[in-house]
Structure formats: structure tokens, C-alpha cells
Amino acid sequence: MDVSIKILRYDPESDRKGHWENYIVDAEPEERILDLLHKIKWFEDGSLSFRKSCAHGVCGSDAMVINGENMLACQVLVKEVGNSLKIEPIRGLPVVKDLIVDMEPFFDSYKKVMPYLINEKEPGDRERLQSPEDRDRFEDTTKCILCAACTTSCPVFWTAESYVGPAAIVNAHRFVFDSRDEGSKQRLEILKDVNGAFRCRTAFNCTSACPRGIQVTKAIEDIKRETLLNN
Amino acid sequence: MAYQKIVSTGSVYKGKTGMWLYVFHRVTGVGLFGYLLLHIISTALILLGPEIYEGAEAVYKNFYFRVAEIGLMAAVLGHAINGLRIITVDLWSKGSDYQKQLNFVSLFIFLVIFIPTTYKMTTSYFDLCLQKSSSGTTIVDCLIRPIPDWK
């Protein structure tokens, strides 16, 4: 079956702004959108650039806007989105080339929330104990693959890049609700800032965009409430 | 070397209900604030005595403004009910699990209040118009002109 694909392209060496380009690709309904992009790149136009690696939704390389919504190209099949496609880079981060955006601001926000276990106590030579219930408390947010689908789907982030964004909050949540961690106070302090969790306006785009099915908004709400109760 | 980077200007993002409710809440919030400023001025005119105050109020006495008032009602009710929904999502730990249901319930409550209100505001306009105008005034007159021969 023929699939027509419209891609928003940008080449910093020759373009001043982006332009749309059309391609027709022969594809099976079971193929991934990533496979179609590869067909274009490998057999038609080698200059098309996009990130990819694992090809099955675990590395977080290939978040892009497909038919108006953020998705991982390797996680959607042709039959789910039909045979007329519109593909654009994710929003709110500067476009470097074609579907590749500058991820540095995204990772900087991530690093701001101290995304690592903080516990200065001597742990001894065996594992720390943690009950299955305590472990379940933050299970959902451990799944994050830092693909930026959530942050770049957030209407607040589009207009204001200074917002740390849902992904950073998700990663703070991962530690704030880990019974072994002792740094929550500092993290909540950071997220109390003007550009922190309270900028979220519960638009829920992040939750629908997350390819790992993380309840992103719920995590943000957990953080808001936790800050409220600890203040 | 640093190459120029651009901001993606693509098509409209196909967000779900939540995103459009966010837009709605923002638009109504800003709109209500604007209306509030107007309203403060027109109410404060009361200090200047009945003529001026009622002169200003007279501007409102037509059907177009009634439609605007119904819009205002919709904005206040919509903003208020959606605001309550947001508060629920924020403060109730299970709120975000029931996001879809809450959207639905909010819409339902909105309609339950808004429809009868609109009905009342519409019929009462025509009732008062006919009642307070000289005989021979028709509904159409009430519709297209400032209330004729207001008594």
C-alpha cells in the first residue's frame, strides 16, 4: 500500500526556515513509522535526518509529532495512523536539522532536579531493605526513558521554555517517593520555584503523549501536594 | 561552529480535552478579568448620581447585550466549574486517575445549570420587554432594537 508522508524539513546550511516535503512510500500496514522514515532515508533521500536507536520504544530517541501528536516513530504502526502522514519535529526545543532538535535544554532541566539517590547514611554491606509497597510507590515514574515526548507536548512549555517540564518532575518524583532517599526536601525546594511544578496547568497532554504510559500528570500532582503538605 | 536553529512552526497540536480545557480556562479567565474592570467602572458611576448611572446602564438594555450576558454567564459558570475540576485534580490524590470522568461530570453540571439559566434569561428578556413597552411592540422589535419605549 502507498503511504504519503509529509515531513517538515529544515537544513541549517541552506534553509532560513523549514519547509514541507512530500514522499510516497510503499509500506505494509504492520510496519513502524520508523521503518518508513528509513525507507526514505536509505533509498530515496539520504539527507533526511532523525534520531533512532533501539527501534522498539525503549531508548527514547525518536519522539516526533506524527499527525499532530507526539509519538515515538518506532512505536506506531502504519495501520494505527493511516496512509496519509504528517511528521514534524517536537515543539518547544530548537530545531537543529529536520526532525532533530537540540536536547540540551531538556537534559539541563532534568539535571536540575537532582535525579539521583541522596542518602548519606552508611548503607552497610548488604542491600537496604524496602517493602514491596514502598517500592510500588514510585514504580510508575521509574519507567521514564527521557524521550521528551511529554515536555514537548506541554502547552506551557511551548510558550515558556523556562518551565522545567513534566519529564524533570517525573524524575524528581522517582526519588521523592523512594523510601530510601533523603533529598526530597531539596528537590521540592527546587520545584517550588516559578519555573517548577506549579507552572503545570493540568493540560494532560504529557500523560497522553508518554510512550511508556506513565501517569505524568498524576506524578506532577503528587509533587504539588507533597510540597503543599511539607510547607 | 554554531548553526542557526529554528523554532518549529507546524500544524496545530492535536491535544485531547485537557489541553482545550486549559485554553478555555485561560481565555475565560482573561476575558472575565477584562469584564471585571469594565464592571467596576460602570458600578462606580453610581457615586455620580442616578441619571449618570442609569444612563450608563441603559446602554445595556438591548438583545445584543443580553446575548453577551449569556456569554458572560457561560464564561463564569464554565470557568467556575472547570476551576472546581482543576481543584479536584490538584487536591484529591485520585483526581488525575479519573480525569476523563471528571471532564464529563463537569460538562454535565455545566449544562444542567447553564441550560435553564439561559432559558430564564432569554424568556425574561422578552417578557420584560413586552411588559414594559407600549402596546403594539412585537417580539421582533425587542429583538432588533434597544427596548422600545421603556417605561
Added chain:
Amino acid sequence: MQTTRTDWGRRQPPIGGSSFELQAWFFMRVSGLVLVFLAVWHMFIMHVFNDTLNLDYEFVAARWETPYWRAFDWLLLALSLLHGTNGLRVVIHDNIADKTIKKLAHSALYGTSLIFFLIGTYAIVAFVRQV
């Protein structure tokens, strides 16, 4: 791109940040809840139980006979102005990136709100029936 540690290190715990944003956020919810009673009730009185077509000097004057309604209206004025101002503060913060313009817009907003608050308060407090 090369990344090295910048300001996120574990040795500089940013303790003692301001709680303003949290308080503003919480205020929006609380004032919203109160406004449901004040604003929606106000709307109903004006538009449903009465009709604005009947609104005249006498109506207002009668209402403001009782200090209870003056208090009600003043609270409505104050809360909705504060609530709306804070809402707009956020809207400006979201939509204006330039720091100077942002500052200007914020100042204009606060100035406007203050003036309207004073006008409104003056009207409610100073009103005396003329006829």
C-alpha cells in the same frame, strides 16, 4: 554537545527558596472556591433571580442599605481582582519571554489592578443614597 557539571551539584543544596509560587497556587484554589459562592451567587442574583433590565439606581441603593451586602460586594471585588491579577501574572510569565517587557507588563498589571481596587472600594464605602 559537551556537558560538565554546572549548577546542579549535590554540594549546593538550594534550600530556602521562596514559597511564593506555592502560596500563589494555593491562593488560586482557595479564592476560586470562595468565588464560586461570591461570583456565581452574584451572577444569579443579577441575572436569574432578578433581571439586569430592572437594574437601576434604586436597586443598588436598596442593596447597599445593609452593610452585609456591602461586605459581600467588597469581598467579591477584592478576591476576583486578586485572583484575576495573579492569573494574569502567570499568563504574562508564560507568554512574554523578554525580561524587560515582562517586567513592564507585570508592573502595568499591578498598577491597573490597584487603581481599580481603589475605585471599587471607594464606591462601595463612600456610597450614600442621593434620593
Added chain:
Amino acid sequence: MKVIKHSFDGVIVGAGGAGLRAAIEAAPHMKLAVITKLYPTRSHTGAAQGGMSAALANVEEDNWNWHAFDTVKGSDYLADQPAVDILCKEAIDAVIELEHWGLPFSRLDNGKIAQRRFGGHTVKEGTSPAFRACYAADRTGHMILQTLYQKCVSMGVTFFDEFQVLDIKIEDGICQGVVAYELATGDIHIFETRAVTFATGGFGKIFKVSSNAHSLTGDGPGILYQKGIPLEDMEFYQFHPTGIYRLGILLSEAARGEGGILRNKDGERFMERYAPSIKDLAPRDMVSRAIATEISSGNGAGPDSDYVYLDLTHLGAETIKKKLPDITDFVRTYVKIEPIEEPIPVQPTAHYAMGGIPTDVNSRVLSDEKGTVLPGVYAAGEAACVSVHGANRLGTNSLLDIVVFGKRAGQSMVDYVTQTKPNQLSDNASNDLTKKITNLIEKEHTNEFSVAKIRKDLQDSMEENAKIFRTKETLEKQTEILEELRERYENVTIYDKGKVHNSELVEAIELDYLLDMSEATVSSALARNESRGAHSRQDYPHRDDTNFMKHSFAFKNDNSANLKYRDVELGKYEPMERKY
């Protein structure tokens, strides 16, 4: 082309589990850079699912000697036993250390780290399947990668993200530095450094159906191979029994560890015939061969009779949701069936390279079969061959390998850097790479010599001739094909001439490494006239301990490889027949 020079004491190439673990060890003691062609968290370690073994004995009695026994037996006795002892002994502390750094392992009711069963792991030297694999649901690798990266962030490690190392400078047999290409700008970066660790992962992309990422092209081994360093045990490539049909996406052995069953078209639990005692939990090489045999004898399911079923339907929705959430989601996404109700079509998929850059137990790279150390160069993870996996790796031992030997690589870097002085690398160190790139840019593009076409032919032919079952004929045929592909590669051209994110250019260079890996694999396989572990020659169906208890070392030589051998280091476990 702009050339930028940096100076570091040590450089780690690759930010998967092995690279990050080495970085944590080395960073506090030197000026260190980690260079990675993907953002660290995109590394393929994140795809690992099932678990990481260590004899913690949290569920039942266990000790590291049994783990070592299983590893050696699983390796078909080709693993070096002293190295295996280190792996299994240090496993326990490695797991505890990860827990201390925050890794969110699944937990038992008493709060200890949960452990599950995995293929080839037994208690008391083969008595019954062992609960040894520590896990975090079915995303153990993801958690390891995240935890190690988080640790690096907390330490302030310097990263060069999306920089691809494409050359190493070795002068007078001593490492002087590496040369990298910055993907975002096309600039060349020279890293002047004394110590380099290669942790670039595997090269599963030499095959068509593979569980490996697009980025796994054997860069590290390729770079060294082209400098005359040999590659060890390249004939041993592991095929995982349960890849999703046609896509190769992995369904972890944890599925069988939790009780999943393999069935042929008649619904028969065929593993009972091949491994009567541990059945579906036999080591991967045996299960993959069993599936291939079922398929070739007409017991495969589907219109082309070319797959079998992985049946999870009897496990119950609760277990599946708690313990195998991710892989069942893969099935829902890519096959569109509900694994709680229907069996899943699977076929063996190319998965893991047992072979790679030869190292000693301190992760120091060896430049020949005699064990000569190449000063300043280290390797760890899937790119390296210690060898702890021998002819067949047991599930969960790779995640162990990357942390245990990643750490050792870091320590060795520290030792070396503290004993040596900073070096100087001349500005023309980038000339070779610049020439290569200019060459590709200047050549006019023709469709006939496109990267993708050559790579596709390579993957298809390797799949056909050098997969699970091999014979002299198929391997000789593949040798010829490789010669022809190599010739075509000499003329390879690219369409994209830009500087910014020119991934076509990078793919062209990676294809060179893929060809190298294939050549080394096929040459080594052709010379090994026996069947052992993952290397299974139909014309030599038995293991031959008299002639082949030795590791192969492939040295680059035009289109094939020169082979040398080194004896396996034996230990307490005497080779015996592998029965399960």
C-alpha cells in the same frame, strides 16, 4: 573541516552500562571524558530486560561457586575459569553496590532484593533451576543504565554526547588518544589522552533479524581491528530463542523464568524432548537450536511454518502485569495480540556477541594471542571478550559482566594514569579520519553503491549463511559474498553532503565495521571444525575438546582474517557433556 583539540587523562568511549560503570570508578581520580555517539540513556543496555544474576541467596540457598559452575557449563567449557570465578564472586557486591546507588530492584516481602529463575542457572551444580537473577520487573537493564547515569550526574562526570569516536592513535605500541566526529556540527575533535576504554557494545546489526539497536555496529572492535588488534572468539554469536516473529524484538527469558512454555504448531511442549530436566529453561544455544530443528522438521507454525509459540496464557493476568509488563506491551504494540489470552509467535533472533576485543581480567586489551598487553587501552562490556561467556553466554551474565569488568576497566585506567605522565598528540592526528570523510563527501553519489543496499545484502546473506546452523559450504559461500561486498564497499557513496547530523556519512563508516565483524565471524567459524555452544556446524556436530579447547584470535587481513589460537584457562570444572 574544523579540528578541535582536547586534553584528558582518560577517555571512555561508550556510555552504556560498561562505560558508565568505568567512568564512576575513574572520574574521581583523573580528568576524564566520556564520549558517546548516543545520549547515554539511549544506550542499548536500557533494552535489557530479565535480570542480573548474583548468588545473594535471598530466596533459597545459593553460593557463587554454583553460579560459576553454571556459567562454565553454559559456556560449553570455553570460558576462562579464573575470569568466571571473578565474575561470579564479585557479582554479589556489584548488585549490592547498585542497590546502594539507588537501583530500584523489585523486592521480596521481607524487603530484600527479589530474584527469579533464568535459563541455565541451577542450584547444586545442576539439580534444579535457581532463583538467582536479581531484577526490576522486566526492565532491569533500563534501571541499571538510569542508575549509573544518575550516579555520573551526581559526580559531575564530563560527557561528550553525540560525539562518535572513529579512530584511535597508537604510537610505538602505546595509546596516544582518539579522534571523534561531532554529529551536530561535523567538526573533528582530537582527544589527547593516555588511557582509553572501549565500551561500545555489540554488533548485532550484522544480521537481519536482531534484538540489537541500529547503533550496535561494532565500532570499538572495528577501530582496533583495523589497527591490527585481534578479535577473540568471533565465531560465537548468540541467538536468543524468543524474538518477536520477523521483528526480532526480544521477549526476555524471564518470560520462561516465570513459567512460560514454548510450543510447536501442535501445541507440544517440545523442549521436554531436548532438555528433559530443565526443559524451557535450558541455555539459549540449545533452545534456539531446538526451535530451528522444530521449524526445519516441519513443526513450525504459521503459513510459512517458520515460527513457534511462546505460551504465557497459564500465568494469569496478575503475574504478567507485575512481572512482565514491558514485554507483554511489546507484544500488544507490535503483534497486536493479547499475551494473556493468546500464545506469541516467536523465532530466534541475533542477540549477543560472546566474542570481541580480547582483554585480561583487568580489562586490559591484549594485542596478540600470547597475552601481550596494549598499554593504555581497555575494553569492557559486550565489545570485549574476557572471556567469561565462552561459547555461549547465560542469560543475566552480561549485565553482570558490564558492571564487574566495567569497574575493573576504570580501576586499570586509574592505575595506568597514576603511573604515567601526560602525553602529547600532534595536530595532524586527525588526518586519517579527515581523509576518509573528505573522500566520502567528494565522491559523487550513485544509487548502486549506496550504504543501505550494501548493508542490506550483508545482513540478508549473514542471516542466510552464518546464523544458527552453519556448514563449510554456507560459510565458504558467505566468504565469497563478503569479498564481493567489500569490493562494493570500496566504492560506497553518500547522497548527503552536509555537516549537521549527517547520519548517512556515519552509517557509511559504520558499515566498514559491520563488514569487519562479519569477516572475522565467518573466518573464525569456518576454521572451527566442531560444534560448541552457539557455534553449531552441521558437518561437525560434536564438540572436539582435543583440538578446539582454545580461543580463536582473528587478525585483520584484507577480506578475511588470519587465525591464531590460545588455550582455554581451565579450573576446577572438568569439561563434560552438556546435558540438562
